[in-house]
Amino acid sequence: MSIPANIKEQFPLLSRTVHGKPIVYLDSAASSQKPDAVLSAMDTYYRQVNANVHRGAYEIAAEATEQMETARSDIAKFINAYSANEIIFTKNATEAFNLVARSWGARNLGPDDAILITDMEHHANIVPWQILAEGLGFEIRWIPLGDDGTLDLTNLDELLEGVKLCSVTAMSNVLGTLNPIRKISDAAHAAGALMLMDGSQYVPHLPTDVADLDVDFMCFTGHKMCGPTGIGVLWARAEILDAMPPFLGGGEMILDVKKSGFVANEIPHKFEAGTPPIAEIIGLGAAVRFLDSLGMKNIREHEISLTKYAFMKLKECHGGDIQIHGPSEISKRGGVLSIAYKDVHPHDLSQVLDQHGICVRAGHHCAKPLMRELGVGATARASLYLYNTESDIDILAEALGEAGELFAF
Structure with a gap:
């Protein structure tokens, strides 16, 4: 089974126009569109x-x-959690990270301890630990x-x-x-450490099995995976929670x-104080x-095909002008796809693309330490999802050419 050719028809926003042009939505890494x-x-x-x-x-x-708890069970099955009680609802992935830091971290970390993160983390997996x-x-x-652009794991054990x-x-x-989570998790466990996975960009796009990945915590958010804003998830092993x-x-x-x-409730309710975001759940x-219903393997295959096409099309049209x-x-x-195009500033590039109905993100993408490692202040980021097509990429490639002419030096 492949992704239906008419899949865009199930996403109402994708039928609208922007500046008189059909919308080309390439910002799903920031937030995805919502199906009917x-x-x-x-x-x-x-x-x-x-009620x-x-x-x-x-x-x-x-x-x-019943509807809320059915959702919890379905989400647990989606990531192959051991129990639905391991699904903790938060308002987003950022809150899930803060929950782990303030609950697990405050009780288990001290002056003689260390945690290990990477140069490519989102601020949500940096700042809570720094605080x-x-x-x-x-x-x-x-x-x-x-x-x-991959992690250097040469000195991981050290x-x-x-x-x-x-x-x-x-x-x-x-x-x-795509980082080798199981390899890192195996090394972490061998060293006596627990493993937390940020699944915000992974869970919407690839089959996710927390048992196979052998992680201890995972944080992800609903709005990047066709769900609403205001709802995120912390999954963790029951014995840890x-x-x-x-x-x-x-x-x-x-x-x-x-x-x-007071006496605290059992999980998951122990971590869900007050009225939850019921509709969002x-x-x-x-x-x-x-x-x-679409199949996560099919979504992954669709995105692999699109990404290959994007690399080919953008290099074909723009050669050495694009990185x-x-x-x-x-x-x-x-x-x-985080793009550097000629000497055009990412924000200028994004504004020109917007005039063609193309939605891309420009900025540091809440990853300033990574930007410093790359030696740039910002990038223009196009991100693909299940509803994107080769036609979307063709429109992007053509519009980039017009942007290059507009900002020619």
Whole structure:
């Protein structure tokens, strides 16, 4: 089975125009578009259910709870989690990282400890650890970037000495690099460290099996995988979650409260204080069912084909004028194309492309340490997803040529 040729028809926004041109959406690494299945699920919840969960003995409250917990179960199956109780809902991946840092990290890290991250991490996997380290005094180490846009793992065993947590993105949001998570996880476990995987760019695009990857934590977000904004996920092994203290206090996360103290609830509720984003959770459940219906292997094959075509087309049209950061070997990357074009500033390039209806992202992509390693201040990033086509890439290639003429020196 391949991705249906008319898949764009299931995404309402992709039928609109921008500046009189059909929209060409190439910014899915920032946020994906939403299919009818997701929009309908959320609309139906608000129109026909719309009650709080876990709190009512009446019919629509029970329906809301069932829909939310069905979503949790479907998400668990989607990543091959051991139990649905290991799925913790957060507002985004950033909050999931902060939860791990403030709950697990605050209890397990001290002045004699270290964590290991990489040069290609998103700020969400850097800053929470830096904030925590200011108070606890542990060391943050970095796996360096190699010349080809992949990680240099030559000294991995040495870097892991004394490390309690290794936290690595599975796919770079700038370079598209697919990192060898199982290899890194095996090394981390051999050194006595736990392994956290940033799945934000990986889970939407490739089959994800946390058991096979052998990670201990994974953070990802809904809005990059056809789901709504305002919903993210922390997955972790149940025995780790059981040992972690609550992150936020309030309703739902308690079993009992007295003047003398409280008793925390069981997982997952221990980490889900207050009313959850019910509609968004239901929307994310619809998103994983939509992706599952297409087949994650089919999505990956579609994106491999598009990425190959993009490399060929952009080099064919623009030769040495264009640089695509990251690995040139397609099997080592996803469909994230960070572009340097002639001497055109990425923001200028993005604005010109916008006049052609093309949506790309310009900036540091919340990865300033990586930008410094690359020796650039910003890039223009085109990112591909299941609804993109070769025609989208043709339009991009033609518009880049016009941008080059406009900014000719």
